Amino acid sequence: MASSHSNYTNSPCAACKFLRRRCTSGCVFAPYFPPDEPTKFANVHRIFGASNVSKILHEVSPHQREDTVNSLAYEAEARLNDPVYGCVGAISVLQRQVSKLQRELEETNADLMRYASSLGGGTTSSYGGQRD
Amino acid sequence: MASSHSNYTNSPCAACKFLRRRCTSGCVFAPYFPPDEPTKFANVHRIFGASNVSKILHEVSPHQREDTVNSLAYEAEARLNDPVYGCVGAISVLQRQVSKLQRELEETNADLMRYASSLGGGTTSSYGGQRD
Numbered sequence: 001m002a003s004s005h006s007n008y009t010n011s012p013c014a015a016c017k018f019l020r021r022r023c024t025s026g027c028v029f030a031p032y033f034p035p036d037e038p039t040k041f042a043n044v045h046r047i048f049g050a051s052n053v054s055k056i057l058h059e060v061s062p063h064q065r066e067d068t069v070n071s072l073a074y075e076a077e078a079r080l081n082d083p084v085y086g087c088v089g090a091i092s093v094l095q096r097q098v099s100k101l102q103r104e105l106e107e108t109n110a111d112l113m114r115y116a117s118s119l120g121g122g123t124t125s126s127y128g129g130q131r132d
Numbered sequence: 133m134a135s136s137h138s139n140y141t142n143s144p145c146a147a148c149k150f151l152r153r154r155c156t157s158g159c160v161f162a163p164y165f166p167p168d169e170p171t172k173f174a175n176v177h178r179i180f181g182a183s184n185v186s187k188i189l190h191e192v193s194p195h196q197r198e199d200t201v202n203s204l205a206y207e208a209e210a211r212l213n214d215p216v217y218g219c220v221g222a223i224s225v226l227q228r229q230v231s232k233l234q235r236e237l238e239e240t241n242a243d244l245m246r247y248a249s250s251l252g253g254g255t256t257s258s259y260g261g262q263r264d
Contacts, residue, residue: 046184047180047184048179048180048181048184049180049181049183049184051181052178052179052180052181056179056211056215059215060215060216064216067216067217068215068216068217071216071217071218071220071221072218074220075207075211075218075219075220079188079207083188083191083192083200084192084196084199084200084203085199085200085203086203086204086207087207087219087220087223088203088206088207088219089203090223091219091222091223091226094223094226094227094229094230095226097226097230098226098229098230098233101230101233101234101237102233104237105233105236105237105240108237108240108241108244109240111244112240112243112244112247115244115247115248115251116247118251119247119250119251
């Protein structure tokens, strides 16, 4: 079966194409920036710069590089969509959602406790203080 | 009353000090990178690069620049602490927390509904089928 990458084995990766340089076999970008995804590199280059991305990739172990590139691409896209807050905006939204859900859960638990005690209390009261 | 910035009016901002350049009155960094917070600029410079930060600051309106710098500083610190996931790691944690809370809330609401219907059923039964 043909690999999905076989079509561009000899093409430079998206990073080298963008930077107009020769893509060597040891290129740190090539495994994570295939030539058919040019926007992914353009985004991280625009926000972090190629040399910072390269520095970060050299700092992490090879098996962590894919996750690193994906998180950098996510951050870069978020910053391009929202130059003021970037993905910190998503963190704020999620933090508010967590607080709201925690409050709702506390209230629902309190309702549940009231129901449980009124069910228990009501039964006791109907036994202890029944009319006629 | 003396301004808290009065002590370093003539000092270059943390960015210009770091970049060893003259801090002019129109410096885009100066209002957000005071000289007493050198790490803030060092972090954003290490992750985004000074020219990208400057570009982003020029893209947003002046009243949004403080929020922009603070979110960039937050992202940079998160990336330095966790080079693989950066603040995307916090997003994953929060997303899992939201899912867990939503499940707990659904379960608690289901319990509440069961209590309410059993209480309704019990009450009807005690009215309809009371002893004596």
